[in-house]
Amino acid sequence: MTTSERQKPVFRFAPSPNGPLHLGHALSALLNRDMAEAEQARLLLRIEDIDQTRCTPEFEAGILRDLEWLDISWESPVRRQSEHFPEYQAALHELIERGLVYPAFLTRGEVKARVVAYEAAGESWPRDPDGTPHYPASDRERPADEWRDMLTSGKKHAWRLDMRKALDLIGELLFWTETGDGRTGEIAAEPDVWGDVILSRSDAPSSYHLSVVVDDALQGVTHVVRGLDLFHATSVHRLLQVLLGLPQPVYHHHRLILGADGRKLSKSQGDSGLGELRAQGMSGADIRRLVGL
Template sequence: MIEISRQKPKFRFAPSPNGPLHLGHALSAILNHDMAAKAGGDFLLRIEDIDQTRCTPDFETGIYSDLSWLGLRWQEPVRRQSEHFPAYQEALQALIERGLVYPAFLTRGEVKARVTALESDGRPWPRDRDGTPLYPSDDRERSDAERRRLLASGMKHAWRLDMEKALAAACGPLHWQESGDGETSAIPADPAAWGDVVLSRSDAPSSYHLSVVVDDAVQGITHVVRGLDLFHATSIHRLLQTLLGLPEPLYHHHRLLLGSDGKKLSKSMGDTGIAEWRRQGLSPVELRRRICL
């Protein structure tokens, strides 16, 4: 049973240690820290290190160093996702037992080949908000006997949410409370736009979507402050929170910092990290000014 913490206002910054933090991370971390202080609440730090192939101790150490240099202080202990795999498995198992997820055996290569073949013939394939092709219906439509046979064979698989069944179990329209400009409004959620999302893979015990809702509940997060790039993903989180009986935080999606190419700052694109700005002589106050805080 997931233990849910309910206390005073709690905000969190949750980076992945798979590269150096950049100015976009600084914006999110500072906003969470300052909003927590204004609300008389706590500022928490979570290390989202489920992807053990890309996350490293050196990058994690860099996170602590950068945030400390910015003058931010957080509540201890820091929650590291790699230390809580059983909690995510428990949540997944609850959904499995209710028949709301199914084992998915198609590989990414197989899905890509099918999509490419259809689209080359001029037939469009539905895609999610991020432009990723929705998962085919093959595995969702397998019989229970066939699923058991494939699972018994040891065939690698992911676990995907059966979106149609999940929405039926949610019993009605979903929405989330979005704060901004001093006002709060109800935003209609549209989880169906994402199709049958992955909740667990053979090489990762939990997806971002599953782990983030479990973590927010366990840590008693009352306010989720994060970038606009995750605005639409909130639909999935509200659905999972409803299915798992988890509390709903208040959401605030802030502006994104863009590079010279007009795209959001990214670790993978090698955008200048906070540590590099430090080496160039920028002070924490000057950095705040650079990101318009």
Template sequence: MTTTQRQKPVFRFAPSPNGPLHLGHALSAFLNQDMAAAMDGRLLLRIEDIDQTRCTPEFEAGIYADLEWLGIDWEKPVRRQSDHIAEYQTALHGLIERGLVYPSFLTRGEVKARVSASEAGGNPWPRDPDGSPHYPSDDRDRSEGDRRKMLESGLKHAWRLDMGRALQAADRVLSWSETGDGETGGIAADPSMWGDVVLSRSDAPSSYHLSVVIDDALQAVTHIVRGLDLFHATSVHRLLQVLLDLPQPLYHHHRLVTDAKKRKLSKSDGDTGLADLRGKGLSAADIRNLVGL
């Protein structure tokens, strides 16, 4: 990377190859390219393929084909998360050594049963902004000896951020600068609303939260342009950036493209898939119009 490249604003479009791109992805890709061009910046493409159970080479090839058709021009080479597992694991182990992360052993079924029993008894269970219940405190409260025995027994486990300890370690008021389609200006971050978030699972060596902040730092990303569905997740990302001593980018969370029922588009929505729309004879200019640009 040259000195001139470092000084330029850096944007990134970071899809996951777990399904075909749709109109919502097109909006995000267009905005990243348009904003990078307006600021004489750079545009990177990152393939977020940590979840190897759902990500496939066919979907990754589809991403390249769709973006080329849209006229999106990105720098080479592309960063693929599956090539950088060691970097995420190094960061995770550092957090473990500091006592900020703990192994969690409860299954999804056990958590669901606990939550259902609590709510059936008239006791509301705390939930994160996506509506998922916070993880119970059982594993967070275990002694080090019990944790060691359970780990040595080979039990499947995830690694979760101890939110209380992490906030104490950060020891500062967290916030970020926002220029998007919702709230703007200085936004107060509240990571506690997410509870003890997962940073690594038995079937995935890194979570979205952990890998995305490391990738953005290593790629020197200065401007993060993504959908409003990730607005609240930025609170967790700001906490991890502080804990890992990573730089703070600027954020722009854009409006979402929704279906007729005002629901966020899914990769299973074939009628909004870019490849299907291309097959029906639409042009890249048509797609820009469809997403309101």
């Protein structure tokens, strides 16, 4: 890479190959391309395939076909998260060594049972912006020797960020620069509303939160353009960036494409993929119009 290339702004489109791209992904990809061209910036493609159960080479091939059909080009090589697990593990290990994460042993079923019992008594269990209950404090409050014994026994566990300890260590308010379709300017981060977020689990060596901040730093990303559904997650990303000494990009969270029922489009709900629209005879220009560009 030349010096001039290193000095250019860097955008990235980062889909997960766990299903076909839909119109919401098209909006994000096209915005990244358009904004990168306006800034005379580099555009990267990152395949976020940490979930080795749901992500497949077939879906990745479909992503590449859809992007080429939309006339979107990117720099080579493509970064695949599945090829960079050691980098995420190194970041996690740093946080473990600093005592900022703890092993979490409760299963989803056990957490759900605790929440149900608690709320049956008329109390309200805290939930994150996605509506998921915060993880109970019991594992965080275990004595260290109990952690070690349980880890030595091979008991399945995840690693969770000790949010209170992390915020106490930072000791200052965090902000990010936002240029998107909602609030703009300097946005105050509120990572505590997420509780003790998961950074690694037994079936995946990294979480979205951890891998995305590591990737953005390693790839020199200066502008993150993604949907408004990830607006609140940026609070966690800013905290991790500060804890790991990573640079912060500028963020642009764009509007979402909604279905006829008013919900955002989703692969899991079977919303029409771009390949299906292409098979119906639509062109890339048609897709631009459909997403309001």
